[in-house]
Each structure stands twice: as C-alpha cells, then as structure tokens.
Amino acid sequence: MSIRQQPRRIARELTLLSLSQLKNNPDKLDQEDINSLLLAATRTLTTEVHEILETASAEVNRGHERLLSSETRSPSLDSAKTMIREALELAQTAINRLASAVDFPEMMQLASQYEVRQYAIELIGTVQRRGAEIDQTLERAMVDWQLKRLPRIDRDILRMALAEMMFLEIPQKVAINEAVELAKRYSDDEGYRFINGVLRRVSNQLAESPGR
Incomplete structure (x- = not known):
C-alpha cells in the first residue's frame, strides 16, 4: 500500500477486512472507533491465514500418505502430486495474506485521516x-x-462494489476497477476474473433497468 493512495482506496481495504467482524447496528456505525475497525481487520487476516495454513498442512499430509502407499501406481502418484501442488498454492495464498499484514502499521497511520474513516463507515x-x-x-x-x-x-x-455502484454514486467503471484490484490482492486469479465478470454483468443489467 502506498502512502500516496487515495483515501477511498484505503477505506475500501479497511472495509473489506472489517466487514465480516463487525456486528454493530449500521445506524450506530458513526460511533465506531477507528481502532475497532483496525482490530476487526487484523482478526480477519489472522483467522484467514490460520485457516489457509491448516488446510495446506492437511493437503500435504494427505499427499505424503498417498505417496507412501502408492508404490508405482500411476493414478495414486498423480493424485498425490495434485494434493501437494494445491497445498503449495494455499501456502502461497497465506504468504500473500501475511504480506498484507505487514502493511498494517501504515494502514493504522492512514486510517486516522478523517476522509478514510468517514468513507469506511459510510461503505460498511x-x-x-x-x-x-x-x-x-x-x-x-x-x-x-x-x-x-x-x-x-x-x-x-462484490457487495462493496455494488454498494458503491447502486447507492454511493461511484462511477461503475471505478467501482469495478477498484473491486478487481482488491480481488487481485486478497483473492486469486480465478476469483478476480469471476468478480470482474459478475460486476460487468451487473453493470449491463443496471444500464437496462428503468430509472438508472
């Protein structure tokens, strides 16, 4: 994350990491302390990294057991290789999440900005x-x-992008591009392509709807 990023981009990332952790009444969100948002974001990353690494570890163990029992049977060897490859991909995802956590000191500094805090609260x-x-x-x-x-x-x-497109008067192209950038950072290649496709279909549907 660059310190020169626009406040709304920082607010979107803060929102994404906070959404699943916040249970407050939306009408009381203006009272939400920025430290609570950061704590929620930290918990999201920590929980996800733990879950990903546990899944990766399980896949490695399964692949190892399959290798030990396969002897020279080609199907079993192929299956074991697939398990280990998937485990390595999961481990890489976890590493990417940890890299995001490294940015947190900077996010904490930027999140204190009034524009960042207000837009995150509005978006949530x-x-x-x-x-x-x-x-x-x-x-x-x-x-x-x-x-x-x-x-x-x-x-x-996806929900954040639609909130911006439908209710916050953010240009649809901007909302889609920002969502794709977030997906590249926090999802995977398949995820960001899927998100891009869904949002472009939504954009087309909104354009065809009366009153939009």
Missing part, C-alpha cells in the same frame, strides 16, 4: 443496510453459481 453502513437488495442483484447476475458458495472475501468485495 451501506453494505449492511442495503444487504438484501445488493445480494438479490448479485444473484441475478451470477451464472450457474450461488452467492453463498463463494469465498467470504469474494462475497464482500
């Missing part, structure tokens, strides 16, 4: 208050997929 409140409308719009735009089946981080990126 909009996602929470208009959640039903946002999710309905997303469901209509998803092809052969369900919102609840997506990873939590991908769902929150």
